[in-house]
Structures are given as structure tokens and as C-alpha cells.
Amino acid sequence: MVLAICAVGVIAYLARDFLIPTAAAIVLALILTPVAKRLERLHLRPTAAAAASVSLLAVVVAGLLVVATPALTSWAEQAPYLTYTLERKLEGLRKSLAIVKQVTDRVEQATQAQPSATATEKAPPEKVVVRDKSLLSELMSTTPALLLQMGYAGVLAFMLLAHRNDHKRQILRVPISFHVRVRLARVMRDINDRVGSYLFALVVIYSLVALASTIVLALLGFPNPLLWGVLMGLASFVPFVGPPVAIGLVALIALITYDDLMHMLAAPLILAAIHFVESQLITPVFVSRRCALNTVAVFAGVAFLGWMWGAVGAIVAVPLLILVSTVAAHLPSLRWLSVLLSEDRPVSERLAVKPPVASVPPLQLRRRRVVAK
Secondary structure, eight states: OHHHHHHHHHHHHHTHHHHHHHHHHHHHHHHHHHHHHHHHHTTOOHHHHHHHHHHHHHHHHHHHHHHHHHHHHHHHHTHHHHHHHHHHHTHHHHHHHHHHHHHHHHHHHHHOSSOOHHHHSOOOOOOOOOOSSOHHHHHHHHHHHHHHHHHHHHHHHHHHHHTHHHHHHHHHHSOSSHHHHHHHHHHHHHIIIIIIHHHHHHHHHHHHHHHHHHHHHHHTTOSSHHHHHHHHHHHTTSTTTHHHHHHHHHHHHHHHHOSSHHHHHHHHHHHHHHHHHIIIIIHHHHSOGGGOBOHHHHHHHHHHHHHHHTHHHHHHHHHHHHHHHHHHHTOGGGHHHHHHHBSSSOHHHHHTTSOOOTTSOOHHHHHHHHHHO
């Protein structure tokens, strides 16, 4: 078992260029499933509904990139001035730290009888390393690969959405045993109910977080409020780490932009209040408790996938954990994994109260029909 887990980890790391967009496409397909279903109720074909859902997402992403690109370009051009401004505003703190360092050095000199020979030796000259590639050249070299991965993720998400019903029927034809078919049907039902509905609810909530953050920052006169509001919404997908990092970046920009203390503290404090209301009041009420995971498992999963796959891995960590816990709840051999990932009691016990799948009759009812014939 340990060797199998290590092998999976090595393969996931070595094949990250392929697995990152694949995992992102699966998560996007689960998020867009409720949208595609709603469009199909308007008498659209599954292919047209999937195309409309993916196109809508592409338009939103393209709009965000159009808004963010000028701001990022402006910051790159003003990087020396922003660095100088930050150093000037932190000059007082630097002087205080220098005084503390001087006092510490004098105390150390007083406690030592004689300076050691190594301490009196002259420090070797520092080496200056010149970068061969500039930031612009690195961006130009990585952009084509990033665009290819985004295109692959979009096409795969479209195919998963357009043919999801056909895939379900094909999967149900594979097993010979009736019990295995029932189990597979329940797994797919629970994946659709737990993962799809959960992710769609989170997208709605975090979109409202982004909207509220944008409005607040715009009222405060913060530069590029839309960009920072969207960043706050995206950071909310990464538990424990995302919102504090986004709030810290906003606090850094406020420190560079404003001179008075009130304006410096207003934006990060209000964003922290928005995050507190969302995480402690709104999300626990509107998101089903059946999707609750172990806090330690979530933190470890986000840290591991974030280290292995970067920012995308940190974002898809929680959806993948929910997907794994849902599948493990229906497999007796993986019940231990369901217990470890659950918050209070195994996921299989929470799912056991659900009615049987409507498309697959229970075993007793099937036997009655056979006897009646």
C-alpha cells in the first residue's frame, strides 16, 4: 500500500503538465454541470448546452485577463518606484531594527572575552549573479505552454459536459454483476449531488465575495478594485492560505499607496471582515454539511497539491478530496480512507440514508418482479 501511494505521488509529479489541466477540466465540468442542466431544460441539446456553458466561462476569463493585463503591466513598469516608496515608508522600522541589532552586538561583544580568529577574518567578497533571461522573456517562453494547457482543459471540460449521459450509460454496461452496477450508479449519483452541487454553491458564494470586495475597494478609492476583488474571490477557493495571502497583498498595496494609517488599515480590515462573515456564517449555512471534510486532511491536501502542482493544485485540492471521499464511501476496501477524510463520522454513513437509485431497482423489488412474471 505504501509503495502504491509513493508510486502514485511520483507519477502525479512527473506527469503534472498533463494532470494539472486534466484535473482542472474535471473540476470545471463538475462546476458547469448545473448550468448545463439548466440550459437543457430550456430545450437545448446537450452539445449546445455544454458549448454555451464553456463559452460563458471563457468569456468571463477573457474579460478578467483584459482587465488585469494593463494593471500588471503598469506595476511591472513602476516596480523601481514602488520599491523605493516601500523602503521609504519602512525606514523607521528599519532604523528601529538597526538599533536593536547594535545593542545585541554590543552585548555579545561584552560577554566574549576575546574575539575568535574566525570572527576577525575578513569576509569573502559577495558574488554578483547576472540573470540571463529577463522577466519579459520568461513570460514569453511560458505563455504558449500555458495557453495550450488552458485550451486542452476547456476542450476536455466541453467533452465531459456534452457526453456525460453517454459516459454514465457506458460505465453501467461494463460490470456484469448487478450489485456492481448499483454501486456504480450510486457513486455517480453522489458525485453529481455532492461534488457538483457543492462546487456550484461555492462558486456562487465566492462570486458574491468578489463582488462585495470590489464594491468596498472602489468606495475606498483603492487602485484596481476589480482586480483585487476577483483575487479575493479566487483566493477563497484555497482554504486556510488563500484569503490571508490576498489580504496581505492588499495591505502591502495600501501601505505603498496611502500615507495615513486609517486608509492603510481600512481595506485589509474590511476584507478580513468579509472573509469572516463568508467562512463562519454564509458558507456553513448554504453549503451542505455532508460535504464537510477533516480539517487536517484539507490542510494537508492543499499543502501537498500546492507544492506539487502549484496554484492550480491548491485550488482543485478540496474538490478532489470530496471526489475521493465520495468514491471511497461506496467501496468497503477504502472505508478507512472515508473515515480519515470525514469530519465527524464516515461519509458512507451519511450517504446510507439516501433513497436507492431510481434508474436501478433494488434487489428485493427486482426479485418480486421476476417471481410475478
